[in-house]
Amino acid sequence: MKLKRLLALGIASLVISTSVPSMASAATLSATDLVNTAKNYIGTPYRYGGTSLTSGIDCSAYTQVVFKKNGKSLPRTTGQQYQQGKAVSKSNLTTGDLVFFNTSGKGISHVGIYIGSSKFIHASTSQGVTVSSINDPYYWKSKYVGAKRVSNFGGTTVAGSDAAKPAVTYATRAEVAAAIAKKLNLTAQGNASYKDVPSSHPQASAIAAVTNAGILSGNNNNEFKPNDLLTRAEMAKALSNAFDLTQSSNVPFSDVSSTYWALPFIGALYNENVTKGYSDGTYGINGKVKDSELKLFIERAQ
Numbered sequence: 001m002k003l004k005r006l007l008a009l010g011i012a013s014l015v016i017s018t019s020v021p022s023m024a025s026a027a028t029l030s031a032t033d034l035v036n037t038a039k040n041y042i043g044t045p046y047r048y049g050g051t052s053l054t055s056g057i058d059c060s061a062y063t064q065v066v067f068k069k070n071g072k073s074l075p076r077t078t079g080q081q082y083q084q085g086k087a088v089s090k091s092n093l094t095t096g097d098l099v100f101f102n103t104s105g106k107g108i109s110h111v112g113i114y115i116g117s118s119k120f121i122h123a124s125t126s127q128g129v130t131v132s133s134i135n136d137p138y139y140w141k142s143k144y145v146g147a148k149r150v151s152n153f154g155g156t157t158v159a160g161s162d163a164a165k166p167a168v169t170y171a172t173r174a175e176v177a178a179a180i181a182k183k184l185n186l187t188a189q190g191n192a193s194y195k196d197v198p199s200s201h202p203q204a205s206a207i208a209a210v211t212n213a214g215i216l217s218g219n220n221n222n223e224f225k226p227n228d229l230l231t232r233a234e235m236a237k238a239l240s241n242a243f244d245l246t247q248s249s250n251v252p253f254s255d256v257s258s259t260y261w262a263l264p265f266i267g268a269l270y271n272e273n274v275t276k277g278y279s280d281g282t283y284g285i286n287g288k289v290k291d292s293e294l295k296l297f298i299e300r301a302q
Contacts, residue, residue: 031095031116031153038066038113038121042227044129059111062123063098066113072151078111085150090134096153099134101143108145126200130227131172138178138202171289173216173234174203174226180215180242181206188212194224201226215241232293233285236265239297245272253283260285274300 047056053065060078067074074081082100093099093114101110103125112122114134121131135141180186188208191199197207207224210216215238218224230238240247248267249258256266266283269275274297277283 034066034070034096034113034153035115035121037069038115038129041066041129042121042131044123046123046125046128048125057123057129059123062129063111063113067150074150079108081111081150082108082146082148085148088147088149090144090147093134093147094149094153096151097147097149099147100145101140102145103143110143114147126198127227132202133175136178136202138206140202171230171294172226173224173228173230174201174207176230176238177210177216177226178203178206180238181209184213184242186210186213192224194218194222196223197226210238213241229288231285232283232287232289233260233262233266235289235294235297236262236269239274240265240268245269245274251283253277253281255282255285269297272300 041053041062044053044062045056046058048058050056050058051061051065053062057065060076060081063081064074064076074084078100081098085098088094088097095114095116097114099112099114099120100108101112102108103110110122112120112132114120115131118133118135119131120134121129123129124132132140134144186206186209188205188211190208191197191204192201192208192211194207197204201207203226207216207226211218211224216224216234239245245268247264248271249263251263251267251270253266253270256263260266262285266285270277270283275283
């Protein structure tokens, strides 16, 4: 369907910066080190006034802890952190900048860490530590207030810079759902029924829409896992359904069994020459989808 092929315009922009978690000293602090540390705590629950990376943490405690683990001290509260560093425009954001939002209607009330590609990582009240887009039309774009550069990093990524070389980037399930719903003009009656997607979730309607359309679905525990990164198996299902690819059980990949749930979707990508898998004979069913892979797969699917 021509309409569904418009998906490529939206999904290609759904990326977040990440890599294997590591620690760094103040002497070797880099943007990548900071992001690695921040990503290590995705899924930590939110708790107002909380300071624990296991039992619960709030937004400013999260940024304080992440920077501290990388040798940089920050004050405790969001307001105090907003008084630090040098103000930077949205168009000049670099990885590691603190980004601030007015979510209460009473001034600066939320903070996160910019990680490149218009994404920031933060302790969200509804989702815990997660990654969101500062340009999310459902919520964050209208709440954005400004940013502060509290430290200079090596290898930073400037927002919108053609010369920048960002770290490896990935997409979350919620972000993919939102892009698909928007580009295909999908709508849903009510919100998603998943127990981990409350009605207050900014992508609740989109998640319900793609679920009803059979493009993406949850697990057996009635969870959508909106903050999880999209796996290659899930990508196969999303692209197969969105682009109306012909499903097939004919695949040569050693890690895709005859009873694997995503077999027909992976078969669709293989037989449509969207992918031939890895050189070791595997498809990489549990691998996270890189930005570069997703762009290539979408081009081939078209």
